[in-house]
Amino acid sequence: MKTLKVADVLKSEQYHQEIAVNGWVKAFRSNRFLALNDGSTINNLQCVIDFENLPEDILKEINIGAAVRIKGILEESEGAGQRVEIQVKDIKIEGVANPEDVKLTILSPKRHSLEKLREQAHLRVRTNTGAAVMRLRSKLSFAVHKYFQDNGFYYVNTPIITGSDAEGAGEMFKVTAMDLKNPAKNEDGSINYKEDFFGKETNLTVSGQLEAETFALGLGQVYTFGPTFRAENSNTSRHLAEFWMIEPEVAFCDLAGNMDLAEDFIKYVIGYVLENCDEDLEFLENRLVQEDKSKPQAERSDMLLRDKLKFVLENNFKRVSYTEAIDILKSSKPNKKKKFKYIIEEWGADLQSEHERYLVEKHFKCPVILFDYPANIKAFYMRLNEDGKTVRAMDILFPGIGEIVGGSQREERLDVLKEKMTALDIPEEELWWYLDTRKFGTCVHSGFGLGFERLVQFATGMGNIRDVIPFPRTPLNAEF
Amino acid sequence: MKTLKVADVLKSEQYHQEIAVNGWVKAFRSNRFLALNDGSTINNLQCVIDFENLPEDILKEINIGAAVRIKGILEESEGAGQRVEIQVKDIKIEGVANPEDVKLTILSPKRHSLEKLREQAHLRVRTNTGAAVMRLRSKLSFAVHKYFQDNGFYYVNTPIITGSDAEGAGEMFKVTAMDLKNPAKNEDGSINYKEDFFGKETNLTVSGQLEAETFALGLGQVYTFGPTFRAENSNTSRHLAEFWMIEPEVAFCDLAGNMDLAEDFIKYVIGYVLENCDEDLEFLENRLVQEDKSKPQAERSDMLLRDKLKFVLENNFKRVSYTEAIDILKSSKPNKKKKFKYIIEEWGADLQSEHERYLVEKHFKCPVILFDYPANIKAFYMRLNEDGKTVRAMDILFPGIGEIVGGSQREERLDVLKEKMTALDIPEEELWWYLDTRKFGTCVHSGFGLGFERLVQFATGMGNIRDVIPFPRTPLNAEF
Numbered sequence: 001m002k003t004l005k006v007a008d009v010l011k012s013e014q015y016h017q018e019i020a021v022n023g024w025v026k027a028f029r030s031n032r033f034l035a036l037n038d039g040s041t042i043n044n045l046q047c048v049i050d051f052e053n054l055p056e057d058i059l060k061e062i063n064i065g066a067a068v069r070i071k072g073i074l075e076e077s078e079g080a081g082q083r084v085e086i087q088v089k090d091i092k093i094e095g096v097a098n099p100e101d102v103k104l105t106i107l108s109p110k111r112h113s114l115e116k117l118r119e120q121a122h123l124r125v126r127t128n129t130g131a132a133v134m135r136l137r138s139k140l141s142f143a144v145h146k147y148f149q150d151n152g153f154y155y156v157n158t159p160i161i162t163g164s165d166a167e168g169a170g171e172m173f174k175v176t177a178m179d180l181k182n183p184a185k186n187e188d189g190s191i192n193y194k195e196d197f198f199g200k201e202t203n204l205t206v207s208g209q210l211e212a213e214t215f216a217l218g219l220g221q222v223y224t225f226g227p228t229f230r231a232e233n234s235n236t237s238r239h240l241a242e243f244w245m246i247e248p249e250v251a252f253c254d255l256a257g258n259m260d261l262a263e264d265f266i267k268y269v270i271g272y273v274l275e276n277c278d279e280d281l282e283f284l285e286n287r288l289v290q291e292d293k294s295k296p297q298a299e300r301s302d303m304l305l306r307d308k309l310k311f312v313l314e315n316n317f318k319r320v321s322y323t324e325a326i327d328i329l330k331s332s333k334p335n336k337k338k339k340f341k342y343i344i345e346e347w348g349a350d351l352q353s354e355h356e357r358y359l360v361e362k363h364f365k366c367p368v369i370l371f372d373y374p375a376n377i378k379a380f381y382m383r384l385n386e387d388g389k390t391v392r393a394m395d396i397l398f399p400g401i402g403e404i405v406g407g408s409q410r411e412e413r414l415d416v417l418k419e420k421m422t423a424l425d426i427p428e429e430e431l432w433w434y435l436d437t438r439k440f441g442t443c444v445h446s447g448f449g450l451g452f453e454r455l456v457q458f459a460t461g462m463g464n465i466r467d468v469i470p471f472p473r474t475p476l477n478a479e480f
Numbered sequence: 481m482k483t484l485k486v487a488d489v490l491k492s493e494q495y496h497q498e499i500a501v502n503g504w505v506k507a508f509r510s511n512r513f514l515a516l517n518d519g520s521t522i523n524n525l526q527c528v529i530d531f532e533n534l535p536e537d538i539l540k541e542i543n544i545g546a547a548v549r550i551k552g553i554l555e556e557s558e559g560a561g562q563r564v565e566i567q568v569k570d571i572k573i574e575g576v577a578n579p580e581d582v583k584l585t586i587l588s589p590k591r592h593s594l595e596k597l598r599e600q601a602h603l604r605v606r607t608n609t610g611a612a613v614m615r616l617r618s619k620l621s622f623a624v625h626k627y628f629q630d631n632g633f634y635y636v637n638t639p640i641i642t643g644s645d646a647e648g649a650g651e652m653f654k655v656t657a658m659d660l661k662n663p664a665k666n667e668d669g670s671i672n673y674k675e676d677f678f679g680k681e682t683n684l685t686v687s688g689q690l691e692a693e694t695f696a697l698g699l700g701q702v703y704t705f706g707p708t709f710r711a712e713n714s715n716t717s718r719h720l721a722e723f724w725m726i727e728p729e730v731a732f733c734d735l736a737g738n739m740d741l742a743e744d745f746i747k748y749v750i751g752y753v754l755e756n757c758d759e760d761l762e763f764l765e766n767r768l769v770q771e772d773k774s775k776p777q778a779e780r781s782d783m784l785l786r787d788k789l790k791f792v793l794e795n796n797f798k799r800v801s802y803t804e805a806i807d808i809l810k811s812s813k814p815n816k817k818k819k820f821k822y823i824i825e826e827w828g829a830d831l832q833s834e835h836e837r838y839l840v841e842k843h844f845k846c847p848v849i850l851f852d853y854p855a856n857i858k859a860f861y862m863r864l865n866e867d868g869k870t871v872r873a874m875d876i877l878f879p880g881i882g883e884i885v886g887g888s889q890r891e892e893r894l895d896v897l898k899e900k901m902t903a904l905d906i907p908e909e910e911l912w913w914y915l916d917t918r919k920f921g922t923c924v925h926s927g928f929g930l931g932f933e934r935l936v937q938f939a940t941g942m943g944n945i946r947d948v949i950p951f952p953r954t955p956l957n958a959e960f
Contacts, residue, residue, distance in 0.1 A: 003732070005632060005700070022732040023700075024921045038731070039699035040632060067921035069732070094732070095892065095922035107920055122691075122913035123920070125698030134699065138634035145625050152485060152520060154618035159951045160640065160707045161653070161684075161722050163958035173641070173677070174660060175653050175684065177711040180671050183660055191660050197653070197711055197721065198958035204641075204655065211602075211951060211960060218605030219519035219614065220485070220503075227640045227706065231657040231677055241677065242641050251518070252483070252502040252549070252574070412575065433602035433960050440587055440603070441504045441547035442575035471639045471691060478643035478678035480691060480913050 001071070007040035009074065010084060017074050021045065021086065022094070024126065025066045027109060033079075034062060034088070036070065039125065042132050042283045046077060046085040058093060065097030065107045065126075114467055121471050121480055129287060132280040133468055136273055137456045143272035144225055144246055144452070147265055153221040153248060158208025160227065163200050164430055171231040172203035173241075204229040207449060208247055210381070210434050213410060216249035216445055217437045223248040225452070233475050237464040238402065240453060242473040249447035255383070255392040255409040258446035259369050262396055262405050263317045266367075266455075270309050273459050281306050288461045301400075305461045308399075317367040317396065320359070323347065325370055328363055329355050350377045353402050360397045368397045380420045382408040394448070401458050407448020414438035481551070487520035489554065490564060497554050501525065501566065502574070504606065505546045507589060513559075514542060514568070516550065519605065522612050522763045526557060526565040538573060545577030545587045545606075594947050601951050601960055609767060612760040613948055616753055617936045623752035624705055624726055624932070627745055633701040633728060638688030640707065643680050644910055651711040652683035653721075684709040687929060688727055690861070690914050693890060696729035696925055697917045703728040705932070713955050717944040718882065720933060722953040729927035735863070735872040735889040738926035739849050742876055742885050743797045746847075746935075750789050753939050761786050768941045781880075785941045788879075797847040797876065800839070803827065805850055808843055809835055830857045833882050840877045848877045860900045863889040874928070881938050887928020894918035 003020040004012070012019075023038030023045070031051040035044035047070055051059055062068070072086040079085070097107070106112045106120045106127055117124050124130030145155065161175050177197035178184060184195030193201045208224040215222045224247040231241065248261065273281065285305035292300040303311065320328075329335055329344045334354075342352050351370075360368050371394040375384060382391035396405035411417045417438055421428060428435060456468040466472040471480045483500040484492070492499075503518030503525075511531040515524035527550055531539055542548070552566040559565070577587070586592045586600045586607055597604050604610030625635065641655050657677035658664060664675030673681045688704040695702045704727040711721065728741065753761065765785035772780040783791065800808075809815055809824045814834075822832045831850075840848050851874040855864060862871035876885035891897045897918055901908060908915060936948040946952040951960045 007632075022923070024698075039634075039701075065920045067731075067923040094924065095918075095920075097920045101919060105916075105920065122694040122916060123698070125695050126920075131699060134636065134695070135634055138629075138636070141635045141637075142625055142629045145622055149618075149622045152487075154519075154615055155621045156614065156618070156950055157621075157707070157724055159722065159953060159958070159960070161709075161953050161958055164960070171657070173655050173657055175655060176660065177651070177653055178660075180654060180656065180658075180660065180663055181665075181669070189661070197713075197955060198953070199956040200958060202958050214602040214960075215605055215614070215950065218504075218603070219611060221519075227637070229641075233677075242639065244637055252547075436585075436602060438575075439581060440545045440575075440577045440585065440606075443502070443547040444574065470636055470695065473639060473641050473678070475677060476679040478639070478641055478680060478682050480639070480644070480694075 005040040006038045006045045009045055015074055019074055020071045022069045025064055028062050042279050046082050047088050048085055049088050061093045061096050063097050063099050065102045067095035069094055118466055132283050133460050136277050136280050136460055139273055139277050143269040147268045148223045153223045154219045156215045156222045156224055158211040158224050160205055161202050162205045163202050170206050173229050173231045175202045212247050212249040214437050216251045221250050235475055240465055240472055244452040246450045246452055251445045252443055253446045254444050258407055262448050267313050271313055274309055284460050315366050317369050318364045319369045322370055322373045348374050356397045356402055361399050370395050380424050381410050383411045398458055401454050404454045405448050405450045409446040412442045412444055485520040486518045486525045489525055490523055495554055499554055500551045502549045505544055508542050522759050526562050527568050528565055529568050541573045541576050543577050543579050545582045547575035549574055598946055612763050613940050616757050616760050616940055619753055619757050623749040627748045628703045633703045634699045636695045636702045636704055638691040638704050640685055641682050642685045643682050650686050653709050653711045655682045692727050692729040694917050696731045701730050715955055720945055720952055724932040726930045726932055731925045732923055733926045734924050738887055742928050747793050751793055754789055764940050795846050797849050798844045799849045802850055802853045828854050836877045836882050841879050850875050860904050861890050863891045878938055881934050884934045885928050885930045889926040892922045892924055
């Protein structure tokens, strides 16, 4: 007798067959109806216990949270709420759960706050919300790989520990094998990194882009999907110190092709979860509806979760140049009425999240791709336009999430790249290998970075990024 | 006109059609035959130039390494060595490559040592060997995800930065945001980690197992696939300081099921690359044949690469208990003749790589699963057998590679686990969350860790692990 997954049993029509199934007790009522879940689906399997013929000591151990192995007969259910049920012939308690202890945890059968779930992140997948989010995250991860592999991209694992600090995307964590209390020092009192494990100063990567570029300029189309880090003291619902990033990089591809790729990619992965995670999405959608009830009208969502996902799928992302966006913002109501914290006065201003939200949520009411930003607010490796003042950068902004993608056509001209690095005091010795790629058959190429957790947030409707990664790392928090 | 990939052009039969194709010049002879490669395949596309009608300045720039965009007509080739070729109508030099500079790099058309390729890792995918290995690595990665996703496993991203140092798998790198020259200190001179980014001491993970277990005990079947780290001064062809590990973890699964899973998994992914990477495997197989010619007879492989892979696919892994293995080793020739560096005297000895190699390569001549090791040479979380002296551990040993998998059934009994932790001085406060999983519906469960690079080594036949990861991190080496 093969042990089946609850998800498969719930779909089965092999009535009157004996089956085995394992899992955890989610509910037990009337000493008779055991709701069993094994993580394979949001739905529980009703197992009907013949309590009159069950030894008292076993019956007493059927408590919420206990692990059980069940054998029984699959039958059509007469009860409301389920199509099938198991008439239990044999139940083995594999691991007990003391009700007094369970009461103190998020396993207890009542509504728990998301904060409380976070504090017990090690038990979070035992809750409906935690499990639905993590199942969806897993499917979304696979969709990412499948999209790129089906389209001829190669997966590249760029290094996590990096000897370069020129990536310029933010504050970095230091990595060392030295004794912090007593690190090797030079005569002038500075740290002697020659004595450290790698013989040089090393950090945790903030982006695999530069290394991915070297691979794209050989394999043609590549993507990364790995952890990246920011040692920034940002305690917001959109920032993590450790998060997963997806970075495709494509040779012989310009900014327009880059936008096409990003839009096609996002639509594919959203479509994939719509197709493969309907039960979890339905649960998360209802969760949001409940959550909205406690919010003031203005903050409630005007679309159901799955409708929002379908909307992204079915509509073109609006492509707007930075210059157009500035014009829209300058003449916008909140700018004129000085409701923005940062008033847009002139071309060249860096857009804040309030401006991005206005464009996406109020003005265009759809995902927006902003492109051709002023050169001086963007990174050194972005392709300078012929106007000499803008670069071929693009950001994709999503309703409720803000920036989800940042990308650009890369500066492929060796001389222009060197000039920019000189202007920004980035030593050439530091990036000799990056410059090399511009010496040996350089070409137009582009890529982008997409913060995976923001995508999971969008797909699940979860408001706080800490709820979509298994064990979030944030300032003052590295528990588990 | 759509731009095609070289791989697709080589398969095309759309003769007399005009097509566009981009890539890098791999060879150019007689001012006429340009071998073009874009990374999509190991094979080059022959592009025939009408040099008499091409401007001299363009012709001069068609050098090895240059990036070009080509338009032309697809024709059946009359030359030997290719089925199709492009009659070039238009060629644009996108990026030049100065022959004098190219001469100094691994792009120059001659045999380069693997050491030299490593020094120029940023150009490595521009070589046949580098590209073949990295394409195969990418396919193998996808096979990993596909296997688990098709079998109902959920992908879990366990944390990279960990606040726990109880994983016990080796030396860890420290992660800090403090100024190493002047870290915050307590009055007694010790480091004041409360002032650090996470408010505690943090390290780079050596394994995601413990966190993965918490997920398996809710979602049922999960797997990790992410970077792990060892700050160990191992300068060997089998060790990296940063490497990618695959760690499945399964609830309600015992050691036998764990062995079944590992064997089935390895066979699937090897089968996947045999099916999807034949051209690259053929190239790598021939590379090995060439390499073997310079080796003494005794060190040469007695099987071709693809035959070796098929052998793994078609034969059962030999399952041998540690106790049996000790008996075999004790009465083996090298033990009796004292050829082993470490002579096996009695039960309880830790097996060295020389012993593992003897078992796999001389005695059984096939992949071997060793199981039921002495408790005191294995980790605290492994399930103690009823004999009280062995644990339900298993290692899978591969010919030429050595240990490729290490796994176990996990100790699911709270009291036994606590005893072991006490004996090993692992504070309970450190792993309160791990212990919690044994309180609330604990169950028999198992998992294993597989070093991804060792798998890539096996599948590609590469002898040095540094040649199968894009930018290897080893002692004194964190370049790029």
